[in-house]
Amino acid sequence: xxxxxxxxxxxxxxTMSIYRYDPTVxxxxxxxxxxxxxxxxxxxxxxxxxxxxxxxxxxxxxxxxCREGVCxxxxxxxxxxxxxxxVTPLSEVLKRDKITLRPxxxxxxxxxxxxxxxxxxxQLEKVKPYLITKSDSPDIERKxxxxxxxxxxxxxxxxxxxxxxxxxxxxxxxxxxxxGPAALLQSWRFIADSRDEATEERLDDLEDAFSLYRxxxxxxxxxxxxKGLNPTEAISNIRNKLLTREKA
Amino acid sequence: MLVNEIINAKDLPVMEFDGIIVGGGGAGMxxxxxxxxSGLNTAVISKVFPTRSHTVSAQGxxxxxxxxxxxxxxxxxxxxxxxKGSDYxxxxxxxxxxxSEGPKAVFELEHMGLPFSxxxxxxxxxxxxxxQSKDYGKGGQATRTCAAAxxxxxxxxxxxxxxxxxxxxxxxxxxxxxxxxxxxxKAVVGVIAFKIETxxxxxxxxxxxxxxxxxxxxxxxxxxxxxxxxxxxxxxALRAGMPVQDIEMWQFHPTGIHGAGTLVxxxxxxxxxxxxxxxxxxxxxxxxxxxxDLASRDVVARSMALEILEGRGCGPNADHIFLRLDHLGPExxxxxxxxxxxxxxxxxxxDPAVQPxxxxxxxxxxxxxxxxxxxxxxxxxxxxxxxxxxGLYAAGEVACVSVHGGNRLGGNxxxxxxxxxxxxxxxxxxxxxxxxxxxxxxxxxxxxxxxxLNKLNASTEGDQVSVLKEKxxxxxxxxxxxxxxxxxMEKGIxxxxxxxxxxxxxxxxxxxxxFNTARIEALEMQNLFExxxxxxxxxxxxxxSRGAHARDxxxxxxxxxxLKHSIYYAETKEVSKRDVNYRPKTVQAFQPMVRSY
Numbered sequence: 001x002x003x004x005x006x007x008x009x010x011x012x013x014x015t016m017s018i019y020r021y022d023p024t025v026x027x028x029x030x031x032x033x034x035x036x037x038x039x040x041x042x043x044x045x046x047x048x049x050x051x052x053x054x055x056x057x058x059x060x061x062x063x064x065x066c067r068e069g070v071c072x073x074x075x076x077x078x079x080x081x082x083x084x085x086x087v088t089p090l091s092e093v094l095k096r097d098k099i100t101l102r103p104x105x106x107x108x109x110x111x112x113x114x115x116x117x118x119x120x121x122x123q124l125e126k127v128k129p130y131l132i133t134k135s136d137s138p139d140i141e142r143k144x145x146x147x148x149x150x151x152x153x154x155x156x157x158x159x160x161x162x163x164x165x166x167x168x169x170x171x172x173x174x175x176x177x178x179x180g181p182a183a184l185l186q187s188w189r190f191i192a193d194s195r196d197e198a199t200e201e202r203l204d205d206l207e208d209a210f211s212l213y214r215x216x217x218x219x220x221x222x223x224x225x226x227k228g229l230n231p232t233e234a235i236s237n238i239r240n241k242l243l244t245r246e247k248a
Numbered sequence: 249m250l251v252n253e254i255i256n257a258k259d260l261p262v263m264e265f266d267g268i269i270v271g272g273g274g275a276g277m278x279x280x281x282x283x284x285x286s287g288l289n290t291a292v293i294s295k296v297f298p299t300r301s302h303t304v305s306a307q308g309x310x311x312x313x314x315x316x317x318x319x320x321x322x323x324x325x326x327x328x329x330x331x332k333g334s335d336y337x338x339x340x341x342x343x344x345x346x347x348s349e350g351p352k353a354v355f356e357l358e359h360m361g362l363p364f365s366x367x368x369x370x371x372x373x374x375x376x377x378x379x380q381s382k383d384y385g386k387g388g389q390a391t392r393t394c395a396a397a398x399x400x401x402x403x404x405x406x407x408x409x410x411x412x413x414x415x416x417x418x419x420x421x422x423x424x425x426x427x428x429x430x431x432x433x434k435a436v437v438g439v440i441a442f443k444i445e446t447x448x449x450x451x452x453x454x455x456x457x458x459x460x461x462x463x464x465x466x467x468x469x470x471x472x473x474x475x476x477x478x479x480x481x482x483x484x485a486l487r488a489g490m491p492v493q494d495i496e497m498w499q500f501h502p503t504g505i506h507g508a509g510t511l512v513x514x515x516x517x518x519x520x521x522x523x524x525x526x527x528x529x530x531x532x533x534x535x536x537x538x539x540x541d542l543a544s545r546d547v548v549a550r551s552m553a554l555e556i557l558e559g560r561g562c563g564p565n566a567d568h569i570f571l572r573l574d575h576l577g578p579e580x581x582x583x584x585x586x587x588x589x590x591x592x593x594x595x596x597x598x599d600p601a602v603q604p605x606x607x608x609x610x611x612x613x614x615x616x617x618x619x620x621x622x623x624x625x626x627x628x629x630x631x632x633x634x635x636x637x638x639g640l641y642a643a644g645e646v647a648c649v650s651v652h653g654g655n656r657l658g659g660n661x662x663x664x665x666x667x668x669x670x671x672x673x674x675x676x677x678x679x680x681x682x683x684x685x686x687x688x689x690x691x692x693x694x695x696x697x698x699x700x701l702n703k704l705n706a707s708t709e710g711d712q713v714s715v716l717k718e719k720x721x722x723x724x725x726x727x728x729x730x731x732x733x734x735x736x737m738e739k740g741i742x743x744x745x746x747x748x749x750x751x752x753x754x755x756x757x758x759x760x761x762x763f764n765t766a767r768i769e770a771l772e773m774q775n776l777f778e779x780x781x782x783x784x785x786x787x788x789x790x791x792x793s794r795g796a797h798a799r800d801x802x803x804x805x806x807x808x809x810x811l812k813h814s815i816y817y818a819e820t821k822e823v824s825k826r827d828v829n830y831r832p833k834t835v836q837a838f839q840p841m842v843r844s845y
Contacts, residue, residue, distance in 0.1 A: 024762050042507070055714050058766045059758040063296075066474045068510045068591060070402055071300040087594050110445055111763040117297070130410035131361030140314070140351075141358035143370035149363065156363045156396075156403060160299055195361065 272298030275644025276460030282673025306401025308515030311659030334653025447761025483775025504610025624672025654795020
């Protein structure tokens, strides 16, 4: 036997139930069962299984890039819970050799597992997700103590995959008015940065009934974040800052 | 007009910009930032949302003499290390520019908000990396790589995206560039591109086109590279009659996770980690008595491959090496290397604070690329003479300026992309001020750039993309890997010639227009194939061992014949030579020496 042939007992078949929709052909979305063979002597990721499915069904569409959980392309709904396909081991989500994949909920579907992220990114842009400084830059770097830098841990790592905002009921109801957990985490990332000089302006922008205050602390965002970040805590930090700030 | 129709120039809508940048990674967004801030009408064409670009995966840092760890550090020492690391075929004028301009470019990133890790003094944290020295190799290991934990690429890419949002850059996100449009003077006057979501296709006209499409590591079966790294810019340039330089030089990173290929930063060894064979021996002490585990990447990768070949690999199949970190203690591992901890748990099932990580040398970086000068202008080489191609620029991994020569030092890729992305932007800004006149492309010129897409759309039979890709990747892996040999390379080239016909006539089954990833993968495959063939033919032609190019049949460096760049054209499939630049402006050139670590 040549090395390339995998012995039969090391393979099993699984059923992938996948949301399919191509707006130019399909009147409405449907679930398609694709049966693929996977190795049993090693674990593979959901993305690897999707790749096997695509070899059979070349028209199956999904986003992917880094395949290691740092680029945020392949957020999707895996057995009812949002996650990144590339870092979700199949063994953790297979139930009776079956897995169900749908696009992330709450955003318009472009095709198959691909959603239109426009609303998500529009909300991100509203929080001015960039450092704002008013004083002159020094010739070298701005100084920041290790303690001040530590304030950014748990914030700067966000990969903008959208898993959190699209699992948030408040975002589903008001995706145009409530900024959503991802954008608010970024808002706090800049408020918390000792180098940023626009805290008041940032807080002013959040003083309405929807942008921030539609968060009801459901914490779906925390339970799905593939990077282990905590948007709910960031939101509560912003609330505290708003409550305690002294009006000029 | 949609991407799945038979498309002709006269019906094709036109969009127009002063400057376009193809690629939304670090180099592309640094160039676009420069142009947007100068008020030029600029657009970034990126096939993925910019923060999904492969720069995001860079871990360990950006190497630069900012004098934080060592107030006496000197960019000239960095230059010396880079020249030596390149095995003396890096262009010294370009390396001088990168190392001396570097601090400015790094401080700018910090001013934009990049969350660098910090020292007790509040300055940017730096860590030791491979191939770094003080005092021109005489002062021991340097500590020169600026880091944001082990997520420097992620931090850099997001910071550049943020700065571009602030500057008001136009982003054409999830647009795919198909081919360059050339006018009758052979000047580049834009690209054909389509919006992936809807399939709407345009001629995007521009006076300056910057290729910043990154690398092509997916020509190999095992790579640290993202799935999107398909050498699109190289494919476009070669099809348009432009050359590639030193394309045989591929870096194999010593530490890709065994099986998965995901990168484990050199910063692990910078923080004190080391490699072990199955006997528990720190074998790098034998191969590089001074630098040991922090020797240059080509040296470490070859040493590991030899250990495995000679039967001293780890695991039941003796097919990998262990990277040990647990002696550093959980504090260092979790604080300095949090991303590595996460990746090791996910892809190797080990916590590096407790167990060693199984690693193997894995394809990582394309040192070669489209030849440019230090302004990013693309160069054509005819009969030994350089000529500048009007309207076309390249920066970052797709370009070969050349600062990496035969082997890139860790942390120099991020520096390369910000310094030369910035340089291209600055130069374009200047030329636009002076006014640029380029002849309009005719319908015939535009139709030429549409040929590839139309042919694919018309296909009714042929091989599937996934089958062809696997064939090419295995071929490259088996015949053009860490060690190379003439007879195997010739066999590989013959196989590629057969695959070429299949790639030219492959079958696109799904002809739909809306977010059709099958069409994207087919177009990417054709680009990958151009890179693979150029690599194979040039590797066989360079009859010496230098940098990452190690031949069993020509084991020595041959300065007499090959202290040269290789130049390859796809039309003729011929390889010629180009002089290496030994004319830095402010220092004496570093002459070739025996390279030991």
